[in-house]
Amino acid sequence: MFDATERPEGTKAEIYAELASQLRGLLEGERDAVANAANMAALIGWGLGDLNWSGFYIMRGGELVLGPFVGKPACVRIAVGKGVCGTAVARRATVRVEDVHEFPGHIACDAASRSELVVPIIRDDTVVGVLDLDSPLPARFDAEDQAGCEALVKLYVAASDPF
Numbered sequence: 001m002f003d004a005t006e007r008p009e010g011t012k013a014e015i016y017a018e019l020a021s022q023l024r025g026l027l028e029g030e031r032d033a034v035a036n037a038a039n040m041a042a043l044i045g046w047g048l049g050d051l052n053w054s055g056f057y058i059m060r061g062g063e064l065v066l067g068p069f070v071g072k073p074a075c076v077r078i079a080v081g082k083g084v085c086g087t088a089v090a091r092r093a094t095v096r097v098e099d100v101h102e103f104p105g106h107i108a109c110d111a112a113s114r115s116e117l118v119v120p121i122i123r124d125d126t127v128v129g130v131l132d133l134d135s136p137l138p139a140r141f142d143a144e145d146q147a148g149c150e151a152l153v154k155l156y157v158a159a160s161d162p163f
Contacts, residue, residue, distance in 0.1 A: 008047050016148030019047045023152055027159035036160045038068035040152065044133065045070035048145075052112055053134035057085050058163050059127060064089065067129065075109040083107035088118040089127050094146050098139040110134060117141040119153050128163055131156075 008018035026039045037056045045054035055069020057078060064078040064085055081090040082105055088095040097116045100106045113134040121129040131153050135141065 007049070012142075012144040012148065015047070016144070016151065019043060019148070020151060020155060022047070023155050024159075027155065031159070031161045033160040033163045034068060036156060040131075040156055041068050041070050044131075044149075044152070048133075050135050050137050050140050051133055052110060052136050053132070055132055056121075056129055057132060058129040059089070064130065069132075071134070072110050075107055078107060084116045084118050085130050085132055088120045088130050092120055092122065092127055094119045094150060096141050096146055098141075100134075112136045114138045115140040117145055117149060119146075119149050121153055121157060123157055123162060 008015040027036055041055045053071030056067035057064035058067040066074055066076045078086045080086050084095050084097055095118045097103045100113055100116050115135045115138055117133045119131045120127045
């Protein structure tokens, strides 16, 4: 069960370890993919600093469709191969962007966003969605953030039924 009252502190490795522990508690006994995505988006939005958006896009009919998130209203549909999210789907790999203004074809849902991290959600060798994090700070995300978020996505996939 989730029972945290303060945002995790320490090194990035310690923060992600704490978030993983908290996520396990949130996911325990719950298999619904949407409910788990909503709690995970909220946990990341609450637990990591310097974010202005944390959420999911879900593959529906060959495109990404907005799922649970924390932040300002967002773009509803994103084509595969378009923007950072669509690029992560097309590459089947995490995409980390230091300055979204320099990313060709970036989709600006929030003009305040400067950097972005997108982790594909892969189930049974199929991309079923993405975890998308945006920050108002340039170069907010590094290899530790990437590894930490990829680990959180693995926990989510293992604990959740398919969308």
